[in-house]
Amino acid sequence: AQSSVTLFGVVDAAVSGYSNKSENVAFPTLANPFYVDSIKASRTALSNSGYNSSRLGFRGTEDLGGGLAASFWLEAPITNDDGQTGISTFARRSTVSLSGAFGEVRLGRDYAPLYWNDTVFDPFGANGVGASVVFTANGAFNTFNGPASPAVAGVPSVSGNSYARASNSIGYFLPPNLGGFYGQVMYAFHEKDKFDSGTVTPTALNNSRSGRYVGGRFGYANGPLDVALAYGNSTIGDGFYAGTTTSVKTINLGGSYDFGVVKLFGEYSTAGKEVDYEVTPLVPAADIDLKGYVVGATVPVGPGLIRVAYSQAKYDFNLPFSLVGDPKADKVAIGYVHNLSKRTALYATVARVKNKNGAALTVGGPSFVATSTLVPGQAFQPKTSTGYDVGLRHAF
Amino acid sequence: AQSSVTLFGVVDAAVSGYSNKSENVAFPTLANPFYVDSIKASRTALSNSGYNSSRLGFRGTEDLGGGLAASFWLEAPITNDDGQTGISTFARRSTVSLSGAFGEVRLGRDYAPLYWNDTVFDPFGANGVGASVVFTANGAFNTFNGPASPAVAGVPSVSGNSYARASNSIGYFLPPNLGGFYGQVMYAFHEKDKFDSGTVTPTALNNSRSGRYVGGRFGYANGPLDVALAYGNSTIGDGFYAGTTTSVKTINLGGSYDFGVVKLFGEYSTAGKEVDYEVTPLVPAADIDLKGYVVGATVPVGPGLIRVAYSQAKYDFNLPFSLVGDPKADKVAIGYVHNLSKRTALYATVARVKNKNGAALTVGGPSFVATSTLVPGQAFQPKTSTGYDVGLRHAF
């Protein structure tokens, strides 16, 4: 068979502005004459991936006969605004597959099933300042507790989180000819050492099985309708001697319906971070829940597309008593994409997040200021985050 | 429109030798019996980029109709002598553009305007042991004072200097049909956080606005003549609390004239490193100036090209009194390129730098020895640097 490598990519750059305001929740007193109402951290930048994620990839398929095919897909994230990240990783996707009438078996680093609902059923595709808070909150929620691979400043690391993608995975995909039904399951190895006899040698790090991922997604797409349900269980911490395993279990359900003049989108997501104990203590750690939803729409206007979305993320600490309400963030985003061709588009997006009770989600840019170096004793809490992208997306 | 990615590159390797001599400016005494006249640090190496910079890149253009076009350019520096640097960054160029009758708007990391005069009007193109001291001195002169991105040993970093290239930039280029006139302007974002109220939160690092770059270049090319003037202003340090901003402002003017049997080159460059104060102190820091020039020629000889150049760089510390003269370096370089085809050439270059009064410019290789570990009390000062490249350049 003839070799056929396809080189593909996206180069997306935008001028972006971010302004993230923290509010002083303390009160002005006589002893505190330098009372400051709020602190705003802002930044203007040339950013990448405001509409579609910048990338460079290599892929190919070989027909093996008898309906069988082998294929590979190596896709690198790139930071084209500053040139700092070349093809230093294939963190976006790095797989080899065997497919046939039975479906497809895929080995390597791949998108985790949950991610697809977050991106397909968000009018902003989980990119840029408009990305839903369901996506941004869940991403942070799945960060590994125990030490992952050593993180080196300046060196891209692909590990530490299996929410959007998982390394060392085996995936299975249903074949495409099932009358609109589609589906996939995924298992990712933790690749941690196991010792026998078990009590003798593990180190004390909280990572004995962290990195393991199990998930799946099933959906139905027919004409204007597309709905899908996904589940994922990510082991984010595992203390061998403590006898604890921390995992995040997430379910999301999304759908879209294209009426032609308008396409509607919706997603609901619920996640729980739980600690399993080998020996349950008197007062076990409370689970933390994260629930969220997205509703949105796109409206085609000639060669353009108007996009709007509203999303919410709500944490529940499951505490018996609490003086403060549970953290919550609401986000609204609106944008316009002007297609110059199928491959090239100009776009503009504005978005605003409103945080309550300590939630600290941003549209991007600087972190919220939480403490003040010059005026101690004040209590700043994240409040609003506003931002925009005005950019150019070119695909090849 | 059809996708069309062009893969291109240069693989240039040479055997290179460097010998950098420091002179003892102390005097032999009875108490110092181990007097050493001079110390030579030398190295023989397989080097890259002796004639043209080694690189690997991807680029493409899409015709959008109506004279409009979108294009991208991703170009990585590579170290083909040791294989250590793959496509780990797109530090050479990483841009996406929209062009038309109005000219071209370019976003990303790109060459800074000043760089073009240094390379186009130097017979050695600012590469290898023959590169002019105007280029090597100005590169070092523009190094950021304040901490740039965290530098990790072994990890290529694209920041720290905007003399030759700038990240996070917006560029505009005149269209090509202006009767020989050409031009470009460039602005690069510093991407640092700004705080409001301003006095509360910046860190003490000297980098509040460092990284900002403004520059432009305008020229005229017609037949045998090419002349261009360029300007650049690079913010290399910015202390928020100190109220100081350090910037390097550079102007260079270059030209070439091709008589057929010989092509002549010349460039003049003048740069000033200034500290601007919010509140001017009694004794402000003196500006440092760096002036330099290149004169050179190339002579075609059958399939070959003889190259010669003389360049000078001179620092001025603007001190009211000084016992020592200002540092100065002179360089002479001569070389021959033998073209085996348009893409493949053999080349040889020899060059020598002579430093005075503490200037420490080399043709490459080891640093000058400034102190001696075995003979304390002696004072070594950089003197001459001599080197050669004998190599093979292959482009694709």
Place this chain on the structure above:
Amino acid sequence: AQSSVTLFGVVDAAVSGYSNKSENVAFPTLANPFYVDSIKASRTALSNSGYNSSRLGFRGTEDLGGGLAASFWLEAPITNDDGQTGISTFARRSTVSLSGAFGEVRLGRDYAPLYWNDTVFDPFGANGVGASVVFTANGAFNTFNGPASPAVAGVPSVSGNSYARASNSIGYFLPPNLGGFYGQVMYAFHEKDKFDSGTVTPTALNNSRSGRYVGGRFGYANGPLDVALAYGNSTIGDGFYAGTTTSVKTINLGGSYDFGVVKLFGEYSTAGKEVDYEVTPLVPAADIDLKGYVVGATVPVGPGLIRVAYSQAKYDFNLPFSLVGDPKADKVAIGYVHNLSKRTALYATVARVKNKNGAALTVGGPSFVATSTLVPGQAFQPKTSTGYDVGLRHAF
């Protein structure tokens, strides 16, 4: 001449299991009630390169006329199982060449001559759990003593060992038309600074000339027969003030004969690690020898290939008296490759290493447990290492 870049690669992924057992060589006593016979460290992983090394490369040749040609070869190792390593280095090969009737001159980073016998005459090609202990033991044996380039956790480094490949090298290859005879020689620069006067400035690091490599390989291939002899001398440490130079000198001889129904393989390797002294001390360090051999066979079965190999590595510390025998490892490997096409294959390999007297060679996976954190006073010594790969190799 027309540019013609070929993009090529291998994506090879397998499910692999490793189980490495250490034996307690102490005795149970009354004072030691927690006696543990053995400790097993095991891991299951998605691995890469179990059959062929995963890679992505760019290469091309330009016909210069008159029998001359220029060519380049840039080949990156990739870790497709986790996507962590993209084209971050061209550590596998990074060369530019000029070739003609005289043979080929090659500059850059390339395979060292010794490596070819280890891979060509091993039925498992020095890849996966089946790789011969001759290859794995010699690789570790050639590790630099003195500090190499600064190693950064998480950043691939190409230096530290010149057994399989050498950076900064000049290679010469005989032309291909010599009646079956083939050959190559290689010299790699150490690229360390030299100082004159010599006693004044070198640092105390043990690396004044480390990195230098000299080697060659000569063989004869005709019909079913292929034999080759290779030699390499790698400077792995050099203390300027101590006046010591540590080098590893290796000779290997390999051959294969293809009877059609079965192809037989054999290799013998002998290496010595020696310290050369400027002033020989009373009791110089004893040389360490490493001898090994491989015998193996492949049997084609329809579209498949059965592979078997037995290999041994034996260290000799050359000590006058020793209570313990010299370390020794024996390995047996068996596998099957099922070709779905020329480019795509399924494969399975199982292998087992048996270590004696402190040898610690594995088939891969976790290190042997040498001490126990909970039961001090026990003495664990590496014993057996067992593993398997079941995978898919796709080349393009």
